[in-house]
Amino acid sequence: MWYVSTRGMAPRVDFEGALFSGYAPDGGLFMPEELPQLGRETLRQWSALSYPSLVAELCALFIGPELIPRDDLNDLIQRAFRRFRHREVVHLSRLRDGLNVLELWHGATYAFKDLSLSCTAQFLQYFLQKRGKHVTVVVGTSGDTGSAAIESVREAKNVGIIVLLPQGHCTKIQERQMTTVLEENVHVFGVEGNSDELDEPIKAVFADVAFVKKHNLMSLNSINWSRVLVQMAHHFFAYFQCVPSLDMHPLPTVEVVVPTGAAGNLAAGCIAQKMGLPVHLVAAVNCNDIIHRAVQRGDFSLSEAVKPTFASAMDIQVPYNMERVFWLLSGSDCQMTRGLMEQFERTQNVRLPEELQSKPSPVLSGPCLCSQVSRSCCGCWTEPRNSSGDPSSGVKGDALHPDAEE
Numbered sequence: 001m002w003y004v005s006t007r008g009m010a011p012r013v014d015f016e017g018a019l020f021s022g023y024a025p026d027g028g029l030f031m032p033e034e035l036p037q038l039g040r041e042t043l044r045q046w047s048a049l050s051y052p053s054l055v056a057e058l059c060a061l062f063i064g065p066e067l068i069p070r071d072d073l074n075d076l077i078q079r080a081f082r083r084f085r086h087r088e089v090v091h092l093s094r095l096r097d098g099l100n101v102l103e104l105w106h107g108a109t110y111a112f113k114d115l116s117l118s119c120t121a122q123f124l125q126y127f128l129q130k131r132g133k134h135v136t137v138v139v140g141t142s143g144d145t146g147s148a149a150i151e152s153v154r155e156a157k158n159v160g161i162i163v164l165l166p167q168g169h170c171t172k173i174q175e176r177q178m179t180t181v182l183e184e185n186v187h188v189f190g191v192e193g194n195s196d197e198l199d200e201p202i203k204a205v206f207a208d209v210a211f212v213k214k215h216n217l218m219s220l221n222s223i224n225w226s227r228v229l230v231q232m233a234h235h236f237f238a239y240f241q242c243v244p245s246l247d248m249h250p251l252p253t254v255e256v257v258v259p260t261g262a263a264g265n266l267a268a269g270c271i272a273q274k275m276g277l278p279v280h281l282v283a284a285v286n287c288n289d290i291i292h293r294a295v296q297r298g299d300f301s302l303s304e305a306v307k308p309t310f311a312s313a314m315d316i317q318v319p320y321n322m323e324r325v326f327w328l329l330s331g332s333d334c335q336m337t338r339g340l341m342e343q344f345e346r347t348q349n350v351r352l353p354e355e356l357q358s359k360p361s362p363v364l365s366g367p368c369l370c371s372q373v374s375r376s377c378c379g380c381w382t383e384p385r386n387s388s389g390d391p392s393s394g395v396k397g398d399a400l401h402p403d404a405e406e
């Protein structure tokens with residue numbers, strides 16, 4: 001399997017190349033050159049799998065046995081989920097009226113990022129050990145990514161991690177999750193300023209290509225293909241748990257509401273859909289609503305500033321994975337994607353062409369949820385639940401609704 005840049009001007013790379021890259025050299029994001037189409041028979045087989053086995057099947061499609069032989073792949077994924085608290089790793093909870101919640105929070109830090117980061121860290125360590133190399137991961141965080149990234153690499157011998165956190169802007173529990181890890185390879189710094197200001201020095205570091213090369217630095221945000229890849233499993237697993245039978249004609253559609261920040265999970269859902277999974281994706285955003293405006297009105301433009309809300313992981317101004325979504329929606333049109341994204345970088349303001357807007361398209365739509373989303377979600381539980389489990393906000397997993405109208 002080869003990976004190409006969404007902007008079409010970079011040489012293709014294999015999975016290992018995509019794993020160790022941030023952006024492609026032309027500024028784009030890596031995507032699989034071809035998306036395997038899954039027929040009903042494959043879906044039927046996959047529907048009987050456990051969550052870890054499903055992740056392994058998916059990864060095997062996109063990694064290739066010449067890079068990671070299947071037995072090794074199975075071991076890595078087993079190891080990645082070893083410390084999850086739930087026997088099934090991911091669990092679907094059934095609520096009232098066909099509403100379900102996919103519990104993605106059973107990992108070490110309670111963030112759904114534990115799932116994709118723990119696998120990604122195993123892949124990194126696997127290749128680094130094989131090649132006798134070392135990398136240092138540099139992460140700026142408002143909470144979830146930092147703690148999940150630290151947990152994922154704390155036992156990795158060939159990976160170090162430096163985390164910058166905006167002091168006083170993370171929740172207390174997340175600050176402690178980050179600052180109480182005593183491993184030699186983990187370095188955490190509190191920084192004055194908010195998360196936007198904290199991004200500045202990190203951007204400057206990664207813009208210095210010679211410096212990055214000399215010190216083997218890399219990022220682990222959801223620009224990284226491996227994270228998107230693993231997250232596709234959420235959508236498959238949720239679908240199989242929601243539909244009563246895969247013998248129905250046509251297969252029923254499941255509506256998946258995805259709490260969205262940088263749109264990594266959303267991009268993963270779009271890819272799953274392109275591979276033949278009948279899901280209808282709804283991007284849920286808070287008042288930082290660039291995706292909502294883009295989908296509803298074709299208005300992909302920066303707002304003045306990030307507005308802080310309860311759901312800090314969704315307080316994102318530039319949802320960079322929308323580039324992957326645009327590329328998919330345009331039928332892999334790298335010229336169009338490049339044009340749009342370069343215009344966005346120049347002017348912070350793009351009017352999307354008709355074919356990328358939602359129209360009656362089954363791809364995305366989205367109500368603009370406010371920061372109160374957590375409160376309204378709690379109202380859906382059949383029984384009162386203790387919602388203190390989530391260390392960041394209250395938006396915990398994907399809400400799913402089978403048989404939504406199309």
Ligand SMILES: *Cc1c(COP(=O)(O)O)cnc(C)c1O
Pocket residue numbers: 111112113144145222259260261262263264265266313314392393395396
């Ligand atoms: C990371 C995160 C998000 C945003 O996810 P994306 O895939 O970047 O859109 C939303 N909610 C929570 C709780 C998160 O940790």
